[in-house]
Amino acid sequence: MGAIVDLNHPAHTVHWHFFQMTVANVVLLAVTLVLFLLALALPLGRLAARGRSPRPLTYACGTAALAALVVLLLSGMILSLKGPAWWHYAGVGRFFNSIHLWAVELLFLFMTINLAGQFFTAAWRHGGKRVWITGALGFLVAIPAALTGYLSQQSFDSQWLATQARAGFNAIGAGAFFNVTNFGQMYSFHMLILPLAVALLVTWHVLLLRRHGLVPPLQSRASV
Amino acid sequence: MNAQPSGTPPVQAVGSADGGGGFVKELAVAVAVVAQLAIVLAVLFSSPEEKQSTIQQWSRQDPVGFLRTALLELGGTSETAEYGPPYNHQGDGQHAAFLHPQRWLGVSQPIDTANDFVIGPLRTIPDATLQAEVSEYLGVGSGLKTDGIESTETALLKAPVAGDRSVYMKPGEYENVDNMMRALLRLAQSGGVDGYLLTGHGYYQTDYTKPLLFMADGRVLEERAHAEHLPQRQWAMMNETGSYPGLPWLWPYAFWYQIEPFRSSENADLLVWLVMAVLSLAFVCLPLIPGLRSIPRLIPVHRVIRRD
Numbered sequence A: 001m002g003a004i005v006d007l008n009h010p011a012h013t014v015h016w017h018f019f020q021m022t023v024a025n026v027v028l029l030a031v032t033l034v035l036f037l038l039a040l041a042l043p044l045g046r047l048a049a050r051g052r053s054p055r056p057l058t059y060a061c062g063t064a065a066l067a068a069l070v071v072l073l074l075s076g077m078i079l080s081l082k083g084p085a086w087w088h089y090a091g092v093g094r095f096f097n098s099i100h101l102w103a104v105e106l107l108f109l110f111m112t113i114n115l116a117g118q119f120f121t122a123a124w125r126h127g128g129k130r131v132w133i134t135g136a137l138g139f140l141v142a143i144p145a146a147l148t149g150y151l152s153q154q155s156f157d158s159q160w161l162a163t164q165a166r167a168g169f170n171a172i173g174a175g176a177f178f179n180v181t182n183f184g185q186m187y188s189f190h191m192l193i194l195p196l197a198v199a200l201l202v203t204w205h206v207l208l209l210r211r212h213g214l215v216p217p218l219q220s221r222a223s224v
Numbered sequence B: 001m002n003a004q005p006s007g008t009p010p011v012q013a014v015g016s017a018d019g020g021g022g023f024v025k026e027l028a029v030a031v032a033v034v035a036q037l038a039i040v041l042a043v044l045f046s047s048p049e050e051k052q053s054t055i056q057q058w059s060r061q062d063p064v065g066f067l068r069t070a071l072l073e074l075g076g077t078s079e080t081a082e083y084g085p086p087y088n089h090q091g092d093g094q095h096a097a098f099l100h101p102q103r104w105l106g107v108s109q110p111i112d113t114a115n116d117f118v119i120g121p122l123r124t125i126p127d128a129t130l131q132a133e134v135s136e137y138l139g140v141g142s143g144l145k146t147d148g149i150e151s152t153e154t155a156l157l158k159a160p161v162a163g164d165r166s167v168y169m170k171p172g173e174y175e176n177v178d179n180m181m182r183a184l185l186r187l188a189q190s191g192g193v194d195g196y197l198l199t200g201h202g203y204y205q206t207d208y209t210k211p212l213l214f215m216a217d218g219r220v221l222e223e224r225a226h227a228e229h230l231p232q233r234q235w236a237m238m239n240e241t242g243s244y245p246g247l248p249w250l251w252p253y254a255f256w257y258q259i260e261p262f263r264s265s266e267n268a269d270l271l272v273w274l275v276m277a278v279l280s281l282a283f284v285c286l287p288l289i290p291g292l293r294s295i296p297r298l299i300p301v302h303r304v305i306r307r308d
Helices: A023-041 A057-082 A091-120 A129-151 A158-172 A183-212 B021-045 B055-061 B062-075 B102-103 B113-122 B128-138 B142-157 B177-187 B192-198 B209-217 B220-228 B248-258 B268-284 B292-298 B300-304
Strands: A015-016 A021-022
Touching: A015 A023, A015 B177, A021 A023, A021 B062, A021 B248, A023 A057, A023 B102, A023 B248, A023 B300, A057 A091, A057 A183, A057 B021, A091 A129, A091 B248, A091 B292, A129 A158, A129 A183, A129 B248, A158 B102, A158 B209, A158 B220, A158 B268, B021 B220, B055 B192, B062 B113, B062 B142, B062 B177, B062 B209, B102 B300, B113 B128, B113 B177, B113 B192, B113 B209, B128 B177, B142 B177, B142 B268, B177 B192, B192 B209, B209 B220, B248 B268, B292 B300
Parallel strands: none
Antiparallel strands: A015 A021
16 A cells, blocks of 8 residues: 655654664654643643543543553554565565554654653652652563564564664673564564563553552652 | 561552452453553554665675675685674683683584685585686695785775676686685575575575574675664664664663673673672562662652552
8 A cells, every 4th residue: 555645765864963763753752841841731621521530631642552562463463464465475465564654653652752741741650660660661561572573573674773783682691592684583572472562561550550549749749 | 577477567468359350351461561562652653664685685786795705605704703602612701700601611513614604605606617616726735825815805806897787807816706705695695505505504504693693794784773773782682673672671781881891891691680680689689688678768768659
């Protein structure tokens, strides 16, 4: 399936002293920052008017991250039905691969905003330590889960990432049992172990959050 | 600091009062919204599709470059040949103070570049003359082998490439290395080296380690990445091909490679991983670390958070 906006051309970069990043990545980071600021300042409107939950919008980004994870898992399951090469030769496969790709970008975008919001409200107060710890672990485990997906694309990007990432994994000795140039191993990790770990951690995180609830605002007496 | 005094606002329940129905409804709405957003982005931008590089493609486009890399593999002087663990014992790998994890974990994917990348593929060619030449080469001393490799390297400097992508080398004392290289080039251009390196251990294979390392030694991927604006100096790990966003969430990791002392260190990968290990541990254990857990009080962002 062709794109309405073709992004398959060499990237433009932003270069300032040692900082060099593709425009696309800079835009995504900028969008994350802007959304975070909006989430801090925007009123909740109808959600708050129901009187159920005067939660900050950064909390809603946690729900959005959970939703992105669901979309990611569902699109991944569909992709798995036809095997890892399907999206290279079938338009439908390409479409679901695209959904999968953008869902992971959305997942990290929402996770980052949620995380920043929880940090600035010191959400670990009042018994929320485990809520924070499971959320932070979920974020960290999601990183290799995403990386193994990029390594499983069977494209030039996979080749380049694999040859770049191997130096890091080999340097810490992990290359002995986690070989990023082994497509089969990376695909296995991406299909089962890592998504399962993320799903379990996120489930634990949500259950703990439902049990402990939200902490009161930092400036209230409860936080003294 | 964390104790909740009596009379203070209680911790607010999240959906537990409605038996979870409210949460499920909220999640269902969120899934619908995020799915639509992902679909819109997929329709608008699709996803990157850059075909993979192959040794066959490389040997056709740059036969001299391919042969020079093959000579490095044969002589044991390529990056892979001198890498150390997990591929061989030719180096100790990276270290920091008393930490030598690369050496400690040992060789798990043994690679002998001369045999795996050159001699092995040549042995699959059903040509009695070539096989005799390979045996003869293997039978001579290391000095003659080196002479043959160096002579061939020199000849390649001025070797013209013919229209059929073969390489002409002037007659000389090559210890059969020139003929071996010609045969290897023909095999590579037919796709035989790709196939051999992938299926070296059986019919069903998914491990691309050897062909990837061979191409990495030849800087094939690096040159293509440069054309795609993906070299290391541009925070390589974060980038996707094309103008797609890649893995920007890796910036806290990629950042360290850009500054000293990591930038110029031979042990940069290990040092950066150690830094990230400490930071990750602090990130997870933040609620338990005095001082760090008080940062939100010092930065007044919480005062602008709108709760209506």
